[in-house]
Amino acid sequence: MTAVANRRPLTWEMAAGGSHALATGVGDVGTVLLAGPPAAAGAESLASHLLRLGALPAEAKRPAFILKVVADSGLQGRGGAAFPVARKMVAAAAGTGKALLVVNGSESEPASRKDWTLLCLRPHLVLDGAALAAAAIGASSAVIQLHRGAAAPSAALLQALQQRRAADLSDPRFTISFGPPRYVAGESSAIRAFLAGGPAKPAPRGGRGHGPGSPPLVQNVETLALLALLGRFGADWLRGFGTGASPGPTLVTLAGAVDHPGLVAEMTGPTALSNVLTRWGGLAGAPRALLFGGYAGTWCDGRQAWGLDLNRESLATAEIPFGSGLVGVLPWDACGLAETARLLTYLAQESSGQCGPCVWGLPRLAKEMSDLAWGRVASRDVRRMARMATELAGRGACHHPDGAVTLLASALTVFSDEVVHHLRQGPCSRSGRGPVFPIPERRDAAWR
Amino acid sequence: MTHHLKVDMDRCQGHGICAVLAGDLVDLDQWGFPVIASEPLSEPAQLRRARWAVAACPARALQLESAPVPASERKR
Ligand SMILES: Cc1cc2nc3c(=O)[nH]c(=O)nc-3n(C[C@H](O)[C@H](O)[C@H](O)COP(=O)(O)O)c2cc1C
Ligand code: SF4
Ligand code: SF4
Numbered sequence: 001m002t003a004v005a006n007r008r009p010l011t012w013e014m015a016a017g018g019s020h021a022l023a024t025g026v027g028d029v030g031t032v033l034l035a036g037p038p039a040a041a042g043a044e045s046l047a048s049h050l051l052r053l054g055a056l057p058a059e060a061k062r063p064a065f066i067l068k069v070v071a072d073s074g075l076q077g078r079g080g081a082a083f084p085v086a087r088k089m090v091a092a093a094a095g096t097g098k099a100l101l102v103v104n105g106s107e108s109e110p111a112s113r114k115d116w117t118l119l120c121l122r123p124h125l126v127l128d129g130a131a132l133a134a135a136a137i138g139a140s141s142a143v144i145q146l147h148r149g150a151a152a153p154s155a156a157l158l159q160a161l162q163q164r165r166a167a168d169l170s171d172p173r174f175t176i177s178f179g180p181p182r183y184v185a186g187e188s189s190a191i192r193a194f195l196a197g198g199p200a201k202p203a204p205r206g207g208r209g210h211g212p213g214s215p216p217l218v219q220n221v222e223t224l225a226l227l228a229l230l231g232r233f234g235a236d237w238l239r240g241f242g243t244g245a246s247p248g249p250t251l252v253t254l255a256g257a258v259d260h261p262g263l264v265a266e267m268t269g270p271t272a273l274s275n276v277l278t279r280w281g282g283l284a285g286a287p288r289a290l291l292f293g294g295y296a297g298t299w300c301d302g303r304q305a306w307g308l309d310l311n312r313e314s315l316a317t318a319e320i321p322f323g324s325g326l327v328g329v330l331p332w333d334a335c336g337l338a339e340t341a342r343l344l345t346y347l348a349q350e351s352s353g354q355c356g357p358c359v360w361g362l363p364r365l366a367k368e369m370s371d372l373a374w375g376r377v378a379s380r381d382v383r384r385m386a387r388m389a390t391e392l393a394g395r396g397a398c399h400h401p402d403g404a405v406t407l408l409a410s411a412l413t414v415f416s417d418e419v420v421h422h423l424r425q426g427p428c429s430r431s432g433r434g435p436v437f438p439i440p441e442r443r444d445a446a447w448r
Numbered sequence: 449m450t451h452h453l454k455v456d457m458d459r460c461q462g463h464g465i466c467a468v469l470a471g472d473l474v475d476l477d478q479w480g481f482p483v484i485a486s487e488p489l490s491e492p493a494q495l496r497r498a499r500w501a502v503a504a505c506p507a508r509a510l511q512l513e514s515a516p517v518p519a520s521e522r523k524r
Binding site: 201202203205352354355356357358360361391395396397 | 456457458460462477479480481483
């Protein structure tokens with residue numbers, strides 16, 4: 001299929017907002033999601049988008065067609081959980097009452113830029129995909145959910161929506177909704193609760209504020225962008241990228257000690273992690289450790305990870321969930337325990353304050369990890385911390401605490417040498433340096 | 449049917465009544481929030497205690513989830 005015109009590897013610099021985010025094609029196959037004009041050109045116009053990819057074929061809006069290509073393709077969600085899209089769509093299509101599609105553009109992961117990049121550079125890809133998903137479930141309207149303060153994506157979307165209205169595309173009624181910029185506010189039940197008029201806190205059993213009928217279908221921005229291509233080129237085409245269990249191209253964001261934190265790279269086929277990090281991260285060799293998935297992610301020893309392929313499937317074989325595609329680099333001169341303590345402190349602050357184990361447990365884990373990183377502790381303290389962590393797993397209403405537990409458990413494994421060192425001699429010189437992974441300042445404590 | 453006692457942690461207020469009424473099914477963690485065994489409830493007496501706990505929870509945070517036993521796991 002040659003319709004995806006630009007197969008050249010692209011390197012481009014984002015123009016928007018003075019940010020140093022970059023988007024780049026990696027490997028020999030080039031780019032798919034990010035194909036098209038360079039990033040410096042900003043958001044691709046509808047005219048360019050249609051010239052490059054053609055209009056959505058009319059049949060692509062038939063629910064039966066979409067549900068079939070999605071099922072045949074094996075597409076998985078890109079918001080973190082890698083849930084099969086077909087299953088959610090079929091359930092939503094069979095639902096009763098007024099259907100609603102939610103485009104999840106929250107991108108709560110502080111270091112992740114992939115959804116931001118898609119919205120800013122390829123808004124029409126996302127909107128095409130949203131139009132298809134809405135058609136599949138019989139929704140006449142779709143809400144694009146952003147965090148407050150996401151100025152560049154919202155500007156790109158407003159312009160794109162204007163172009164689409166002028167071209168009289170048969171779109172659902174799109175609205176942009178701004179939620180509180182809190183980590184768990186991007187979780188799907190939190191968005192549903194917010195759209196129902198409540199606080200943007202996870203409410204997995206629905207409950208408060210929910211009207212009758214089936215809950216809105218929530219899909220991630222990258223998932224929908226892939227759907228736009230799937231609707232045009234079909235399931236076999238999509239399966240030509242990615243891996244068997246995780247089909248389609250994948251966006252990843254590089255973070256931490258790399259040349260350009262926030263660089264978004266597209267994996268179209270099997271690509272060695274070492275290749276990505278030397279070519280696009282500026283690394284000369286394996287770092288001390290890698291943080292995969294997000295701030296509530298999983299640590300992996302740098303030298304062990306160096307030989308891995310960077311895709312969800314091979315990471316899963318190494319028992320590493322790839323979450324929302326973050327690849328964080330911890331350099332040799334940083335302390336993994338100190339970094340984990342800062343991340344846990346952040347995650348504890350971002351609890352929605354509803355569930356006892358999360359409200360009480362996460363701050364305790366953060367405190368104990370901080371004591372290990374910067375104070376003097378004994379091995380029984382570390383044992384107690386590890387036991388407490390395992391007792392918290394699975395006990396929140398959402399998966400927020402589970403991420404914190406995985407982060408801590410993987411830290412104790414990967415940084416076992418550092419633990420021994422800290423137990424014997426207290427904090428090391430490396431724990432004194434500043435954060436490798438920036439912790440966002442909380443500008444806004446509201447839940448509405 | 450298999451039966452599981454489940455807690456909606458976002459509703460639970462940590463009153464701990466469940467642990468009193470169904471002590472064999474519910475432990476409390478160090479902050480007083482329930483830790484519920486993941487095994488299905490087998491004996492009728494367990495099921496009865498679980499029902500008491502569900503009915504008594506002031507936060508209406510507990511429920512009994514019942515599902516038919518999947519054919520693959522059914523004893524012949
Ligand atoms: C704490 C938490 C935060 C989340 N934040 C986001 C987010 O910012 N953006 C997102 O797309 N998904 C986020 N998710 C995942 C969503 O709940 C949901 O699974 C996803 O949006 C569904 O879309 P997908 O199936 O296309 O991936 C989060 C999940 C959790 C548990
Ligand atoms: S587990 Fe934590 S973040 Fe999730 S709903 Fe409960 S309190 Fe909120
Ligand atoms: S009785 Fe209800 S509110 Fe109290 S601890 Fe048990 S589940 Fe929580």
